[in-house]
Amino acid sequence: MAEHKSVSLADCVFERLENDILGGKYAYGEVLTEARLSEELGVSRTPIREAIRRLEQENILRDCGKGMVVQGITREDVADILDIRLHIEGEAVRRAAQNMTPEQKQALMEAVELQEFYVSKQDADHIQTQDHHFHEGIYAGCGSITLQSVLVPLHRKAQKFRRASVEQPGRALRSVQEHRAIAQAILDGDGDTAAKLMVDHIRQARQSMLGE
Numbered sequence: 001m002a003e004h005k006s007v008s009l010a011d012c013v014f015e016r017l018e019n020d021i022l023g024g025k026y027a028y029g030e031v032l033t034e035a036r037l038s039e040e041l042g043v044s045r046t047p048i049r050e051a052i053r054r055l056e057q058e059n060i061l062r063d064c065g066k067g068m069v070v071q072g073i074t075r076e077d078v079a080d081i082l083d084i085r086l087h088i089e090g091e092a093v094r095r096a097a098q099n100m101t102p103e104q105k106q107a108l109m110e111a112v113e114l115q116e117f118y119v120s121k122q123d124a125d126h127i128q129t130q131d132h133h134f135h136e137g138i139y140a141g142c143g144s145i146t147l148q149s150v151l152v153p154l155h156r157k158a159q160k161f162r163r164a165s166v167e168q169p170g171r172a173l174r175s176v177q178e179h180r181a182i183a184q185a186i187l188d189g190d191g192d193t194a195a196k197l198m199v200d201h202i203r204q205a206r207q208s209m210l211g212e
Contacts, residue, residue, distance in 0.1 A: 013043060014051040021060055022159040026070045033067040058153065075210065078161045081154045082206045089202060090195035092142040092151060093182060097191035100141035105187055108137045112183050115176045127172050128162060134179050138186070161209045171208045178204065 017037070020026060034045045034052070041048070052068055055061040061068040100108070115130035135155050139148040178201040185194035 010047040010050040013047040030070045031067040090199045092147045093198040094191035094195040095142040096138045097186045097194045099143035104141040
């Protein structure tokens with residue numbers, strides 16, 4: 001039981017630090033130490049150390065001897081991430097149209113409806129949260145652990161740039177409209193249409209994020 005709690009705490013710390021770094025709380029080049037993070041998060045150094053190790057593996061942090069330097073994510077990283085997603089996320093959504101359970105489909109539509117609500121309120125934080133739930137719901141429902149394990153971290157790494165995208169005038173509304181169309185194709189079991197719509201959606205997101 002104690003081991004389970006330790007692992008769960010380490011996961012929570014990892015997600016918190018990943019979100020804070022990719023969200024811009026810690027600036028590029030800033031040095032973070034175990035002692036500082038332990039004090040800021042109110043946890044012992046053991047889960048901090050595990051989270052740092054995982055963030056270093058993902059090239060989000062780099063050891064500089066005196067602590068860990070924030071690497072974050074660059075524009076070039078985002079371009080690569082979106083290129084990879086263009087090639088494989090269509091396959092994930094195609095499989096989701098065949099494999100998602102009724103409960104997963106319901107959760108997907110709820111994410112779309114909540115995103116529509118927050119778009120009407122111009123609430124960027126909650127728009128981003130529902131965008132996160134939408135895409136990760138598809139990954140979870142595609143029936144492939146391999147695709148899910150590749151796409152989840154890629155989608156999270158683009159968080160900072162995705163936030164800038166949804167704050168652009170009109171993009172948040174277009175994005176949720178694209179989400180609704182994708183979700184409807186999944187509900188209809190039309191994997192080919194869902195895949196085409198997803199590829200178009202990622203291309204639009206790329207243009208919005210990178211101006212390409």
